[in-house]
Amino acid sequence: xxxxxxxxxxxxxxxxxxxxxxxxxxxxxxxxxxxxxxxxxxxxxxxxxxxxxxxxxxxxxxxxxxxxxxxxxxxxxxxxxxxxxxxxxxxxxxxxxxxxxxxxxxxxxxxxxxxxxxxxxxxxxxxxxxxxxxxxxxxxxxxxxxxxxxxxxxxxxxxxxxxxxxxxxxxxxxxxxxxxxxxxxxxxxxxxxxxxxxxxxxxxxxxxxxxxxxxxxxxxxxxxxxxxxxxxxxxxxxxxxxxxxxx
Amino acid sequence: xxxxxxxxxxxxxxxxxxxxxxxxxxxxxxxxxxxxxxxxxxxxxxxxxxxxxxxxxxxxxxxxxxxxxxxxxxxxxxxxxxxxxxxxxxxxxxxxxxxxxxxxxxxxxxxxxxxxxxxxxxxxxxxxxxxxxxxxxxxxxxxxxxxxxxxxxxxxxxxxxxxxxxxxxxxxxxxxxxxxxxxxxxxxxxxxxxxxxxxxxxxxxxxxxxxxxxxxxxxxxxxxxxxxxxxxxxxxxxxxxxxxxxx
Numbered sequence: 001x002x003x004x005x006x007x008x009x010x011x012x013x014x015x016x017x018x019x020x021x022x023x024x025x026x027x028x029x030x031x032x033x034x035x036x037x038x039x040x041x042x043x044x045x046x047x048x049x050x051x052x053x054x055x056x057x058x059x060x061x062x063x064x065x066x067x068x069x070x071x072x073x074x075x076x077x078x079x080x081x082x083x084x085x086x087x088x089x090x091x092x093x094x095x096x097x098x099x100x101x102x103x104x105x106x107x108x109x110x111x112x113x114x115x116x117x118x119x120x121x122x123x124x125x126x127x128x129x130x131x132x133x134x135x136x137x138x139x140x141x142x143x144x145x146x147x148x149x150x151x152x153x154x155x156x157x158x159x160x161x162x163x164x165x166x167x168x169x170x171x172x173x174x175x176x177x178x179x180x181x182x183x184x185x186x187x188x189x190x191x192x193x194x195x196x197x198x199x200x201x202x203x204x205x206x207x208x209x210x211x212x213x214x215x216x217x218x219x220x221x222x223x224x225x226x227x228x229x230x231x232x233x234x235x236x237x238x239x240x241x242x243x244x245x246x247x
Numbered sequence: 248x249x250x251x252x253x254x255x256x257x258x259x260x261x262x263x264x265x266x267x268x269x270x271x272x273x274x275x276x277x278x279x280x281x282x283x284x285x286x287x288x289x290x291x292x293x294x295x296x297x298x299x300x301x302x303x304x305x306x307x308x309x310x311x312x313x314x315x316x317x318x319x320x321x322x323x324x325x326x327x328x329x330x331x332x333x334x335x336x337x338x339x340x341x342x343x344x345x346x347x348x349x350x351x352x353x354x355x356x357x358x359x360x361x362x363x364x365x366x367x368x369x370x371x372x373x374x375x376x377x378x379x380x381x382x383x384x385x386x387x388x389x390x391x392x393x394x395x396x397x398x399x400x401x402x403x404x405x406x407x408x409x410x411x412x413x414x415x416x417x418x419x420x421x422x423x424x425x426x427x428x429x430x431x432x433x434x435x436x437x438x439x440x441x442x443x444x445x446x447x448x449x450x451x452x453x454x455x456x457x458x459x460x461x462x463x464x465x466x467x468x469x470x471x472x473x474x475x476x477x478x479x480x481x482x483x484x485x486x487x488x489x490x491x492x493x494x
Contacts, residue, residue, distance in 0.1 A: 007254060007399060007427075152254060154426035179401035179450050180254075186437060187430055203426050 002140040003167055004178040005160045008147030009109055021139040022116030023130060023163055024232070025123065026146035027155040028204045029084050029213075030106020031230075032123040032220040033069070034237055036086035039126075039226040041095030044236040047107035051077060054102045057235070066098035070107070074211050077102070085216050086125075098236075105146040110232055113144055119232040120240070124159045124195060125219070126226045131166025133229045133240070141167060143181070154187070154202045155220075158195065161188025162223065196221035249387040250414055251425040252407045255394030256356055268386040269363030270377060270410055271479070272370065273393035274402040275451045276331050276460075277353020278477075279370040279467040280316070281484055283333035286373075286473040288342030291483040294354035298324060301349045304482070313345035317354070321458050324349070332463050333372075345483075352393040357479055360391055366479040367487070371406045371442060372466070373473040378413025380476045380487070388414060390428070401434070401449045402467075405442065408435025409470065443468035 006012040025031055034045045046061075048054035051070070058068060069082035069089070076083030082093070084103050101107055113119035117139060122130040134141055143163055145156035161184035168175050168185070177185070191198040199205040199217045208217060229240040253259040272278055281292045293308075295301035298317070305315060316329035316336070323330030329340070331350050348354055360366035364386060369377040381388055390410055392403035408431035415422050415432070424432070438445040446452040446464045455464060476487035 005399075008258075011255075011258065011398075148426075151258075151425065152252075152427040152430070154430050157426075157430065178398065179395075179404075180399040182448065183399070183401050183404065183430070183434055186434060190433060190437060201429065 001171055001173070002176045003164060003181050005143045005145065005157070005164065005180040005184050007145050007152040007157065007180060008150055009112055009144065010150050012142070012144055014115055017115040017142055020116045020142045021118040021120065021134045021137050022113040023120045023122050023134060023141065023143045024110040024113040025143060025156045025159045026106030026109055027123050027159045027220050028199065028208060029086060029216055029220060030101070030103040030146070031121045032125055033084055033086040033089060034101065034121050034230055035123050035126045035226055035228055037089040037094050037099055038230055038239045039228045040089055040091040042089070043096060043098050044238040045099045045101050046236050047110045048100060048102040049108050049111060051102055054100050058100045061098050066100055067094065068100045070102035072104060074208065074213065085213060086219055087215055105148065109144055109146040110237065114232055116142065121230040121232060121237055122159060122163055124162060124221060124223045126224070126228055127159050127162035128166040128224045129227045130229055131163040132170045135167040135170035148204045153204055155199050155204055157184045158188050158191055158198060160184040161186070165189065192223065195223055248418055248420070249423045250411060250428050252390045252392065252404070252411065252427040252431050254392050254399040254404065254427060255397055256359055256391065257397050259389070259391055261362055264362040264389050266387070267363045267389045268365040268367065268381045268384050269360040270367045270369050270381060270388065270390045271357040271360040272390060272403045272406045273353030273356055274370050274406045274467050275446065275455060276333060276463055276467060277350040277393070278368045279372055280331055280333040280336060281348065281368050281477055282370050282373045282473055282475055284336040284341050284346055285477055285484070285486045286475045287336055287338040289336070290343060290345050291485040292346045292348050293483050294357040295347060295349040296355050296358060298349055301347050305347045308345050313347055314341065315347045317349035319351060321455065321460065332460065333466055334462055352395065356391060356393040357484065361479060363389065368477040368479060368484055369406060369410055371409060371468060371470045373471070373475055374406050374409035375413040375471045376474045377476055378410040379417045382414040382417035395451045400451055402446050402451055404431045405435050405438060405445060407431040408433070412436065439470065442470055
């Protein structure tokens with residue numbers, strides 16, 4: 001099977017995604033937030049490209065059934081219930097609720113993943129579960145990193161390497177990994193014993209720590225905390241069935 | 248100082264290069280060929296974007312003073328004196344000669360580097376010399392990897408990591424490395440004990456081995472074989488003065 005990693009949304013052409021299983025990754029922080037919310041019982045997460053699109057999505061949901069979350073410049077949008085800190089998405093708030101989420105890079109990355117046959121979301125907190133699950137679909141896999149302002153972001157590439165590692169360990173047969181897939185796996189294996197430090201050393205991680213979001217990084221670094229496999233279909237990300245991957 | 252790595256020519260915007268020292272890297276094989284030719288006494292290498300541009304450059308040189316080298320699809324162009332195998336550029340052929348060179352990715356990458364204040368060329372065979380030299384210029388540094396067909400190519404990123412390592416060890420003061428610069432350095436340090444194997448494992452390296460160019464890979468993997476610092480200025484790459492970096 002073919003396994004590729006794209007360092008940024010800008011680097012992925014549509015023909016890189018068509019027909020594939022596409023895994024969207026934005027470790028700091030959108031996909032970490034999505035995974036955490038689903039693990040905490042949210043019904044589903046509707047990713048919106050921008051606040052105007054979030055209003056349209058919210059208008060289609062029953063009042064009281066949803067919360068609005070998201071950020072610009074790392075901080076909660078005005079009038080929103082929640083920001084983009086995964087730690088805000090506690091069960092007491094999100095269980096049984098829809099979430100409408102808009103973030104600078106991550107929600108757009110999830111939406112782009114729908115150019116594939118199957119779209120998923122992964123973060124370090126569930127990367128191994130996603131990798132093991134997607135390996136069993138029989139599809140070629142493209143891992144789509146959000147990046148940061150169009151540039152390679154090591155936090156995302158570490159998670160891509162975690163997913164690659166899980167795929168390679170699960171697939172029965174040869175995996176034809178792209179150079180970046182190989183490199184990402186090497187980087188993940190070299191850093192997995194202290195992912196919190198690795199995230200703090202990234203450009204985006206340093207910025208978030210300066211802004212006071214250090215606890216978010218610590219949470220985002222807790223590899224394989226959750227087993228949820230988020231699938232994006234019909235406009236909403238829901239917890240897939242981790243115990244029943246496609247044949 | 249600021250230190251960035253761009254995984255492909257396509258990923259580098261002009262504002263990433265302006266005012267900087269820009270190091271062009273195409274390990275398999277153009278910059279390895281350029282460095283080897285200069286180390287073997289070539290007067291200079293004129294990089295041409297395509298065969299038509301090579302003809303224009305050749306027309307400006309005295310007959311008998313130059314050789315034409317280059318490839319398309321990895322093989323020597325019809326009517327050319329040399330291909331793109333660094334091992335062809337032996338002293339008996341190239342010493343005292345100009346070379347006009349056109350390759351699929353590499354010569355265009357060198358030409359793009361001239362968008363910076365200072366343009367250089369590096370490969371694994373001279374990466375440490377280039378890194379140590381450029382660190383003393385006081386300029387911010389952008390390392391511009393050729394990539395392969397617009398994608399991340401690990402052979403180039405390993406060399407970028409070698410240059411980063413030399414810069415970090417040479418600079419007196421803090422280096423603000425981009426995420427890819429940090430990752431490239433980690434990858435270089437993890438692979439430097441067997442760079443030939445690492446090159447053979449890359450996508451481009453596997454292809455070149457299948458085509459019969461295994462000896463080129465072995466040569467390209469000989470880290471720090473040469474001390475030459477190739478500088479591209481006025482349309483030609485010449486051996487800089489490694490013993491007298493700018494103050």
